[in-house]
Amino acid sequence: MKDIEISIIAPLYNEEDSVELLYQKIKEAAVKTGKAYEIIFVNDGSSDNTSGVAAALAEKDQALRVVEFRRNFGQAPAMAAGIDLARGEILVTMDGDLQNDPDDIPMMVDKLEEGYDLVVGWRHKRQDKLISRKIPSMIANRLIGAVTGVPIKDNGCSLKVYKAEVIKNSPFYNEMHRFIPALLSLSGVKVAEVKVRHHARQFGESKYGLSRVYKVLLDLMTIKTVLSLGQHPVRWFVKLSVLPFFVSAAIFLGSVDQAASSNVITSTLVVMFFSLGIFLVSLGIVVELVYFKGSFSIKDATSLSMNSSLMDEKK
Numbered sequence: 128m129k130d131i132e133i134s135i136i137a138p139l140y141n142e143e144d145s146v147e148l149l150y151q152k153i154k155e156a157a158v159k160t161g162k163a164y165e166i167i168f169v170n171d172g173s174s175d176n177t178s179g180v181a182a183a184l185a186e187k188d189q190a191l192r193v194v195e196f197r198r199n200f201g202q203a204p205a206m207a208a209g210i211d212l213a214r215g216e217i218l219v220t221m222d223g224d225l226q227n228d229p230d231d232i233p234m235m236v237d238k239l240e241e242g243y244d245l246v247v248g249w250r251h252k253r254q255d256k257l258i259s260r261k262i263p264s265m266i267a268n269r270l271i272g273a274v275t276g277v278p279i280k281d282n283g284c285s286l287k288v289y290k291a292e293v294i295k296n297s298p299f300y301n302e303m304h305r306f307i308p309a310l311l312s313l314s315g316v317k318v319a320e321v322k323v324r325h326h327a328r329q330f331g332e333s334k335y336g337l338s339r340v341y342k343v344l345l346d347l348m349t350i351k352t353v354l355s356l357g358q359h360p361v362r363w364f365v366k367l368s369v370l371p372f373f374v375s376a377a378i379f380l381g382s383v384d385q386a387a388s389s390n391v392i393t394s395t396l397v398v399m400f401f402s403l404g405i406f407l408v409s410l411g412i413v414v415e416l417v418y419f420k421g422s423f424s425i426k427d428a429t430s431l432s433m434n435s436s437l438m439d440e441k442k
């Protein structure tokens with residue numbers, strides 16, 4: 128049998144009415160790419176008959192693999208599981224509710240083969256609610272662009288086509304998948320954006336509302352921190368510590384020639400800000416150790432010095 132060339136992955140949570148049509152449409156699209164394909168459905172602990180419908184389809188078609196989660200873990204873990212299991216050199220992720228159109232896949236694969244590592248779908252005529260979905264998403268896209276410096280129009284579109292090697296080890300948790308195009312692009316991966324179709328949900332209902340905004344913001348904070356830390360976490364923390372050290376010194380100096388120097392509140396403030404400075408620097412050192420623990424460890428350093436002392440003894 129020919130090796131799998133393309134894997135198409137869709138997470139499914141209570142999508143019993145979409146599964147069969149989705150499967151047929153993906154299959155048509157996969158055939159159009161002319162590649163040896165597999166379809167991976169990840170059933171994310173659905174409480175409806177998604178599992179039954181998917182299993183019946185998989186029984187008749189070896190190209191369809193179904194992964195079953197024991198409970199509902201969320202869209203990102205479901206996508207991550209599919210990506211982990213995928214065997215193709217090209218991976219496609221998409222929603223399983225037919226809002227993304229499988230018919231766009233061949234065009235996106237062609238784009239990838241023009242020499243990109245990742246092709247991101249842009250839902251330019253997005254069929255979702257304005258207040259709870261489109262506006263938060265517009266703000267999120269702006270924020271992600273500002274934080275990462277990579278302006279991608281639609282970070283939240285699940286329909287993406289990847290070269291497997293660029294995505295297999297990327298962080299896929301919480302809402303982190305949103306940042307992947309920007310982050311990968313920062314690490315030199317070639318990203319293209321293409322307009323894709325987007326349909327209103329035909330069956331079932333959306334699993335998300337405004338609560339996702341809060342999660343996206345938290346993840347954005349993580350990304351901002353990781354990007355700011357760069358290769359030198361300790362420098363970043365030392366910069367942060369400048370302000371408390373400065374405040375502590377200013378209060379101390381300001382109170383030197385006044386009788387207030389004995390004031391308990393003043394000395395408490397001096398000690399408090401000074402300790403905060405020390406705390407930040409120490410935290411910086413700890414983060415530095417965590418970051419670079421793979422490349423340098425105290426054990427290596429001691430064994431090196433032991434070796435050199437052994438060599439000294441031999442001399």
Ligand code: UDP
Binds near residue numbers: 137141222335
């Ligand atoms: N999904 C999932 N687990 C969840 C929530 C959603 O696997 O906990 C799947 C869902 O079945 C769909 C995709 O993720 O295939 C997108 O979900 P949804 O349509 O609810 O999100 P929206 O399109 O409203 O952003």
Ligand code: MG
Binds near residue numbers: 222
């Ligand atoms: Mg949807």
